[in-house]
Amino acid sequence: MASIELKNITKTFDKHDVIKDLNLNIEDGSFTVLVGPSGCGKTTLLRMIAGLDPQTSGQVLVGGRDVSKTPPGQRGIAMVFQNYAIYPTMSVRENIEFGLKNNKVPKEERKELIESITETVGLKDYLDRKPSTLSGGQRQRVALARAMVKKPSVFLMDEPLSNLDAKLRVQMRIELIELHKKLGTTFVYVTHDQVEAMSMADKIVLMNRGVIQQEASPDEMYHIPANQFTAQFIGVPPMNITHMQHKHLTFGFRPESATIGREPQPGLLQTMGEILTREMLGSETIYQVKTPIDTFMIKSLDDQYKVNEQIYLSLPEEKIHFFDDQEKRIH
Numbered sequence: 001m002a003s004i005e006l007k008n009i010t011k012t013f014d015k016h017d018v019i020k021d022l023n024l025n026i027e028d029g030s031f032t033v034l035v036g037p038s039g040c041g042k043t044t045l046l047r048m049i050a051g052l053d054p055q056t057s058g059q060v061l062v063g064g065r066d067v068s069k070t071p072p073g074q075r076g077i078a079m080v081f082q083n084y085a086i087y088p089t090m091s092v093r094e095n096i097e098f099g100l101k102n103n104k105v106p107k108e109e110r111k112e113l114i115e116s117i118t119e120t121v122g123l124k125d126y127l128d129r130k131p132s133t134l135s136g137g138q139r140q141r142v143a144l145a146r147a148m149v150k151k152p153s154v155f156l157m158d159e160p161l162s163n164l165d166a167k168l169r170v171q172m173r174i175e176l177i178e179l180h181k182k183l184g185t186t187f188v189y190v191t192h193d194q195v196e197a198m199s200m201a202d203k204i205v206l207m208n209r210g211v212i213q214q215e216a217s218p219d220e221m222y223h224i225p226a227n228q229f230t231a232q233f234i235g236v237p238p239m240n241i242t243h244m245q246h247k248h249l250t251f252g253f254r255p256e257s258a259t260i261g262r263e264p265q266p267g268l269l270q271t272m273g274e275i276l277t278r279e280m281l282g283s284e285t286i287y288q289v290k291t292p293i294d295t296f297m298i299k300s301l302d303d304q305y306k307v308n309e310q311i312y313l314s315l316p317e318e319k320i321h322f323f324d325d326q327e328k329r330i331h
């Protein structure tokens with residue numbers, strides 16, 4: 001197992017700083033998810049940890065050891081990519097065994113390792129199959145097993161589930177959480193999908209334009225966002241944010257924090273509104289509500305309200321977030 005420390009990391013491509021003086025400590029044994037919009041620098045950061053790209057300046061430490069100049073193969077790190085490269089002509093067993101043979105691991109030891117690892121990832125019955133006869137999820141598990149046989153102290157994963165269909169993705173998320181528990185190894189996982197980050201991470205690192213916006217547990221990210229960017233990145237639909245010019249005040253609330261009804265409701269913010277749109281998603285309904293203050297998105301368990309209907313909207317005081325003119329959360 002190993003912790004990862006990034007110290008004053010900058011990465012410049014074509015005179016453009018893609019990562020700007022970034023500092024990050026990733027705890028030993030944690031499941032850390034790097035999340036952020038496309039192009040924010042997640043993959044670049046992961047590749048620098050792996051040693052696949054050199055940083056322009058700064059240091060990378062793994063398990064307290066400075067590996068800034070250590071080649072990828074000697075960092076004790078395994079990386080699993082979105083396009084998991086497994087060899088199509090080799091069986092599952094041969095795919096997993098390949099790296100072990102290269103490292104001259106004795107035959108008996110290879111056999112034991114493969115058996116225990118394929119047991120862990122649920123591939124034991126598929127050892128003699130060719131990848132073309134496997135499902136997407138099973139192929140993804142072969143890629144994981146191949147990384148696991150190297151017994152790395154850190155796993156880096158770059159959007160490993162994005163080629164899978166929605167249902168399988170949800171299943172593999174649960175399997176990865178289980179795998180992390182079993183191995184106890186440090187996992188660093190990159191995704192642009194905040195739902196994936198919220199459901200898997202014990203710590204989320206949210207990035208934008210090469211700068212960390214917030215590092216926190218999923219709970220804290222949701223309840224105490226550091227700034228407007230975080231507030232709007234985490235949660236679907238995003239937090240409603242309203243800037244009241246004459247009061248120099250910016251406040252926000254989550255679509256699920258407000259209640260709507262046909263009668264006035266108690267709450268700090270109370271207003272009348274008109275339903276502009278209605279999107280029924282099954283267990284919940286998203287309404288767009290026009291009020292004298294602003295137009296808000298409201299998520300409700302009640303699907304009875306119709307477009308053009310006049311309703312009352314209210315919001316409890318503790319659910320309102322306030323932001324300063326630098327977009328930082330005040331309370």
Ligand code: ATP
Binds near residue numbers: 014191
């Ligand atoms: P995505 O979610 O779309 O994969 P990302 O957050 O992983 O995005 P990166 O791939 O790290 O983003 O890219 C960050 C920025 O660095 C982007 O603006 C990208 O265009 C730029 N970049 C990445 N690699 C190179 C390169 N080899 N040469 C020049 N610019 C690059």
